Amino acid sequence: MMQSYKYAVLGNPIEHSLSPVLHEAGYRAIGLDASYERIKVTKETLPATVQNLVEQKFNGWNVTYPLKGEIIQYLDEIDPRARLLGAVNTVKVSGKRLLGYNTDGPGLIRGLTSQGFSTKDKKVTIFGAGGAAKAVALALAETGAKVTVINRSFEKAQNLVELLLAQGYEAATLAIGQTTGNRLLTQCLAGTDIVVQATSVGLEKEKYPYPLHGLRAGTVAIDLIYNPPKTDFMIKSHLQGCEVLNGLSMLLYQGVLAWEIWLDACAPVSEMKTALYQSSIP
Ligand code: ATR
Numbered sequence: 001m002m003q004s005y006k007y008a009v010l011g012n013p014i015e016h017s018l019s020p021v022l023h024e025a026g027y028r029a030i031g032l033d034a035s036y037e038r039i040k041v042t043k044e045t046l047p048a049t050v051q052n053l054v055e056q057k058f059n060g061w062n063v064t065y066p067l068k069g070e071i072i073q074y075l076d077e078i079d080p081r082a083r084l085l086g087a088v089n090t091v092k093v094s095g096k097r098l099l100g101y102n103t104d105g106p107g108l109i110r111g112l113t114s115q116g117f118s119t120k121d122k123k124v125t126i127f128g129a130g131g132a133a134k135a136v137a138l139a140l141a142e143t144g145a146k147v148t149v150i151n152r153s154f155e156k157a158q159n160l161v162e163l164l165l166a167q168g169y170e171a172a173t174l175a176i177g178q179t180t181g182n183r184l185l186t187q188c189l190a191g192t193d194i195v196v197q198a199t200s201v202g203l204e205k206e207k208y209p210y211p212l213h214g215l216r217a218g219t220v221a222i223d224l225i226y227n228p229p230k231t232d233f234m235i236k237s238h239l240q241g242c243e244v245l246n247g248l249s250m251l252l253y254q255g256v257l258a259w260e261i262w263l264d265a266c267a268p269v270s271e272m273k274t275a276l277y278q279s280s281i282p
Contacts, residue, residue, distance in 0.1 A: 005034035006057065007262065010041040010049060010071075011064035016227075018276055019062055022255045025275030029268035043070050050074045050098075060092045060262045062255075068102075068131065075100040081142075084163070085134055090258040101261055104132070105139025107254030108196075108222070114269075115249070117220055120144040123191055127210060128198035129156035132224050134163070136196055136250075141169035148188055149173045150210070152199075182211055189214030195237070197223040202231030217241025226251055226280065252276050 005027075009019045015038065023036040039061075041049045046067060053061060063071045068087040072078060075088065076097040082088045088100035112119060122145045126137050129151035141147050141164050149171065151157035157173040164171035174184055189195065189212065201209060202225045212233070215221065221237035226247035238244045252273055259267040 005032065005059045005262075007034065007036040007060055007062075008039050008053065008058060009036070009062040009064060010039050010046070010067055012040050012042050012066065014038045014040045014064070017064065018251065018279055019064075019255055021279045022252060022272040022276040023259065026259055026268050026272045029271035032263075041067060043067065046070055047074060054093065054098070058093060060090065060258070062258055063089050063091060072100060074098065081105075081138065084167070085131075085138060087131055087135065089254065090261055092261055101258075102135060103254040103257035103261070104135040104250070105137075105142075106257055107252070108136050108224075108250040109139050109143055110253040110257065111245075111249030112194075112220075112222075114253070115245075117194070119194065122146070122193040124148070124194045124196065125150065125188055125192045126196045126198055127151070128200075129153070129160045130198070130200070133196075133198035134160055136198055136224070137164060137171070138167075140194075140196075141167070141171060145194070146170040147172075148192075150176060150185065150188075152209075176210075185211060186214030189219075190216055192216075192219055194220045194222070195242070197221070197225070197231070197233045200225075202228070202233055206232065208232040208236060212236045212240060215240035215242055218243070220245070222250075223247060224250060229280065248277065248280060 009017050017038050020036045027034040071088050078100045082100050082102035085102055090101040090103050092099045124140050124145045125148045126133050127150050137147050149157045149160050161171045161173045219242045221242035222245045223231050223233050224247040225231050234244045256267045
C-alpha cells in the first residue's frame, strides 16, 4: 500500500500563504500521495496543535509568523543555525522526535546561486535587523559574504553584527545620523555588490525611507517582499541600474529545502517554481 504523507503550514494570518501551492505542485510532479494544509494557529493554540499534529501522524510542518520562535519549546532537537537565530520554519517528525530547522536564509542563497549569482567574498548591505534580516545575514555570512547591517534602531543592528562576529564572520554596522547618515550610506551602497531589503517597509506600498542614489549599475538588489511584487525599493534600485529581484525566489527555495529535509530527496524544483510564480501573478 502506498504511504500517504501529511504536511502543513502553521501561522496567523495564514489564509494567503502560497506554501500549499508549491508543495502540492511538487507532490503532483512525482506522483506522491501527500497533502499540505494551511492551519491558523496562535501562540495560545500552538501546544494543542502540535500535540494534534503528532497524534494525526503528520510528517512535518512549516512554521511562519508569529510562531517561529514560539515553536522551539515544543521541539526535541534544534539545528544549530536555527538555535542561533532563535527561529524555526521547518519541523520534521522523526519517529517520536520533533526536529527543528530554519531554511529561510539558505533559501535566499539557493535562489541566488540558481540564478548564477555568487555571494562568496561579496560586499552585502542589509537593510533591517528583524527576524528576516537576521536569517539572511547569517546565511550570507556563512557563504563568505562581508555583511553591513543598517537598521532604524541602531542597537538591533549592533546586536545582529555581534552575533555574526561571535561566529567569526566579517560584519559591520553603519550609524545613520541626521547629517552624516546620507553620506555614509551613499559611500556604503557605492561599494556594495548585493543589497538586501529586509525591512517590512513596502508591504503597505510605502515610499522607501533610505536614500538609494549611491547604488551602482550592476549591483544585485533584492527585496524580501514578494507581495506586492514590486516595491518602491525595487523601482528605485532599478532606476540606479541594479539587477532587481523580489522575495519570490527565497519563498520558493525555503520550501524546496524544507521538502528535501522531509523527504530526503531532491525536490522537483521546476514544477514547484512554475506553480508558485503562476499563482503569485497579481
Ligand atoms: P521580520 O520578521 O519580517 O523581519 P520584524 O522582526 O518586525 O519583521 O522586523 C521589521 C524590520 O523592519 C525591522 O528591522 C524594523 O526596524 P526597527 O528594528 O527599527 O523596528 C524595520 N522597519 C519597520 N518599519 C520601518 C520604517 N518605517 N523605517 C525603517 N525601518 C523599518
